[in-house]
Amino acid sequence: MSHVKKIQLTLWACLLGTVLSFAQKRSSPGDVFFFQYEYQKAVDAYEKQLSKGVLTKQQFLNLADAYFETENFEKASKTYMEIFGKDSLMDAHHYNKMLRSLSQNSNTDGTNGFLAKVSSSFPKELMENMEFNKQLLENGSQENQLEYDIFNLNGNSPQTDFAPSFYDDKLLFSSGRQVNKKLRYEPGNEGYFHIYESNIQPTGLVASVQLFKSLKDTDYHEATPFYSSKLNSIFYVLSNTENGGLAFDSNGKNALAIAKQAIGGSYQLLLKDLSTSFYYPFYDDASGKLYFSADFEDSYGGTDIYYVYTNNGQVMSAPINLGPRINSPGNEIAPYIFENSLYFASDVFYGLGGMDIYKSNIEDDGFGVPINLGEPINTEFDDFGMIIRNEGDGLLGYFASNRKGGKGKDDIYGFKVDEKPGLKTITFKGAVVNQSGSSQTVANVEVSLWDMNGAMLAKTISDESGEYRLEIPYESELVLDASKERYSRYIKKFVQDELDALQNTTFDIPVSLYDDLVEEREGQKVVKLNDFYFKTGSTQLNDDIKEELTKVVDFVKAFPDAQLRIETYTDSRGGSSTNFKLTQARSDAIKKYLVESGVPATTILYSIGYGEDKILNNCTNGVFCLETLHKKNQRSLIVVLNDNVLFD
Template identity: 30%
Template sequence: MKTRVLILCFAICSSGLFAQKKLADKFFSNYGYIKASELYEEAVRKGDSSEHVLTRLGDCYYNNSNSEKAALWYGKAVNKYSKVNPEVIYKYIQSLRSVGKYEEANTWLNTFKEIQAGDSRIKYDADDVSIYSQLAESNPELIVNVEALPINSGNSDFGSYIHNGKLYFASARGGEGNKTYTWNDEPFLDLYEVTVEKEEGGKLKFGSAGMITSSKVNSDYHEASVAITNDGNTMYFTRDNVNSRNKLEYDKKGTTHLKIYKATLEDGSWENIKELPFNDEVFSTGHPTLSPDNKKLYFVSDRDGGFGQTDIYVVDINEDGSYGDPQNLGESINTAGREMFPFVAKDSTLYFSTDGFLNLGLLDIFKSNILKGDTSEPENLGAPYNSGYDDFAFFIDSEDEHKFGYFSSNRDGNDDIYGFNAYKCTQTIEGIARDAKTNDVLPDVEVRLIDKTGKVIATVSTGSDGSYKFEDVECNTTVTVVGTKPDYKEDQKMVITDDENDKVTKADLNLIPLIQDNQIVINPIFFDFDKWNIRTDAQYELENIVDVLRKHPNMVIKIESHTDSRGSDRYNMKLSDRRAKSTRDYIISRGIDENRIESAIGYGESQLLNKCSNGVKCTKEEHQLNRRSYFYIVKE
């Protein structure tokens, strides 16, 4: 009897679980992810931890960009079941990246590679997890100020577009009586506009946001993603597939798709709504953006023939207002993942969001020069534009030194619009050039700024006060400042800049005069033991002599060479004389007339500068003092 009761109870419970799961599936298929996740979690509490329920829970949270919970449920699924759908594994990888678990993500990436060897997303991923950390850190050479806009509401706001001092965006702020979208329990999206003024100092001032000026653009369902022609007369936007009775149209599977519409400006209002001809009832078309010359329209679609879940396409806009055939932008842009929210800047740089290239998890913003003929891999913008969450709908309003623009992100919960002001971090290097002997300021010193590769970045001359200045030097780099003036030895200073913008670093230069009294004074020139050939380091010093003689074409010099006391007096006399004459010969080989060198004589150890004569114990340094050459000026 007890057994029959248990069996009956189990049957009733199983029946209840099946019905509950079926209800959850219905909400899921209709994008009611919040309600679906509630029902799936209740099923788990009642004992249903099937692959279907666990992966659906992961999908519910993934689709609403809740990475922590998505990773939790995907993790349960992939660790319990050995043959889950590969797409589940990829979304698990993305969720792990999103919450910063890069090592774990890469472990599962290797599993994904084994299953999906031909997946285009694999070739863009990196085995070195430090790359993800680099993307998550802001570019030290760039200062980017990012602020959430004051026009954001408590619901989703995204998709900025600036035209004639107005910012257009989509928002689910809704109003009393608005229909609610079951995906996230928010009102359906409508298009809004707000005036934007740039105040002194570059700060933006926003007016009050209100629905777009139109009687027909906003429906009871979704509208988003605006693009406006240069003349301001035509607006393209995305909308749910709504019929003339303001009712949703569905395909045979019960799914409603997105379409692109256009409106024209009539007496300040957007009217005359028309659907574009390349829309369809069985796939979505949306996220329009225009080329700078307005001759092409770029958009996103999941139509057949693409590379992945959604791809970016382009269509020609003909002079008569008709459209060409949509063309896929190709595998340089599109992957097996999601490519979305294209935007073409004034310089024809393509910005878009994707989860198919190397990313921090979920959607990241990328840029590409494909429209300029460059098919190299798109570049991830990195932090602070990208985070571990969905980052999308990039728009840049200027391409000058200070770049102003907008992007959208759900990094703080809901989709919000962020404004950014980006500019290079730079510093100033300045100093004074002086005579190292007299401390007098030196005018007309050529000062070169040289980067770490050896390239001369800039050259200036010191003024009458001996000062120089280099502005706009990159932050976080190493440069060398070199000062050169005839009759002086050059001086150089290495400068390492940090990440403090507008910092001023002092780098004074002290140039040693080569002409001192009746001599040309250089550093000691060295010879190998018992040798008199001119070594490279000696040649380097002797070039100072050559420079002075070239600067003063009537100057005549004489050369004296001396040794220390070690060795016999006779031998040292011969050795020093050979060294004096090899020094003379080198100078002559550099194009100096031999008549300008009156003599080159060696004096051996006959003119010691200290006590270190024969038999006196001295240090190496004391002996070195006696090994020297003099270059006397006998005629100016």
């Protein structure tokens, strides 16, 4: 049986409950087998129909899915591709299956080609997640990988065992081992799931496995427990029932609800929908949020992770999707929070195969890039449902897997490790802000991170709101670079203390638009300054002049390739020769101040005094003018000589 089929039977198909074949008339035997999760029988029936040319478009898609579930990835990819070329039946979830089928065939060119065709339909967060994990897995992270002591639990059975959960010094888990021989769940060919308890030994192994009897009694599914120490309650999923029997929706489906059972106290049904199943509840004692998995209409693919706000476990809001940073076109299940990190499982196409376990750092306004934990936690098979806690000098954890060498369909594995699983990362996020205008944000700015050897580590483009986000494996030093045509380039080196201080905070990147800093005056482009004046006959720079010249310093820092000419003029009063000398001295004084303030001397090609040669009005020699009119001729301009070629 395929690892994909196993996980669907144990977590989606099995937990979805029984689909009554008589509740809804199917158009063919293939449909009956398909909706009862008998995928190989569905393949045989659909292929027989196909040979007669009577498959509908939806049945042809069902056949592709059946190939996928039976691990016939070559036929699955061919069938999906044929559907993709003809119709729009395929959605993001099917794209994920298509990409996984191609990767299982080691068809790298086909995977990349198909991905290029459909990537525009994926959120940018998914593509960022993919690139990050692709680099991580391809380049190898062995030097950063932890030493795990992984062991198969002695309490596993030949049936399905999964969903471990801490319960003080005990371990709870779900199992398909048969309790009542009269009640069997046909798709899994085993008993309905029930919750068991066992004692955790110092070695991490378990003892005294027995049925957990603190829950409301039921003959049907009860699984994926989570114990909240704050509420002293168990959250778990169970089959929808009515009058002691299974309850079905109009399509003949029995779904799973989420319940809360106080230890020794009351029982509450929290989330129920006859047509929608809820999986893997996790209650966060710190925030009061109840996390779970479900396949709602707003999902990004298959099963997504959601949360609801609660008041001591009582649901107080509608479900909220964790968004495209966490949820993918695949299936996401089994959320678990440990030390400000979210652990969960996903079968997104860029993983190692089947379900993989990921870790995402929790941020103030969302989540970091989910990082594949890599081997040996993840394998080409299904690995899911991780829990972890501090134990002695290290950590103790458990997860489920159908990897080779187990005792049953899915087994629970324990592990011990010295440090928290998951690669340490650095996150830069915030907005690119135009500091030369009204502090509006700037879209389409290229933002990149570089190591100290000049290698690019990551790159992104700020979105329409000017927001950007980059996450990379931890570095002690790096350089941030941001650039856009006609904007100033921002480059800054960060050292370890600065990088550590930035985590879980935002960093806005200041840039300036060239056109905000210059203007047209007297037929040439000049740095935009307020008018300033020297005292009569003086070459000394007062505070007002220095304040304006600071803008020139900032302009040169923003656009270091600019070439400048300083021009100073005066009015017609006084002798012509004296005025030339006075304005030249003033231009030289301005240049001296700018150079002392950090402007390279090579940037200022000329500093010229024009005296009274360029009078802007009628206030020439011998003409009476008001002081305000004379002042119009007293001016200094900082001309940008290479304005026309600066951005070529």
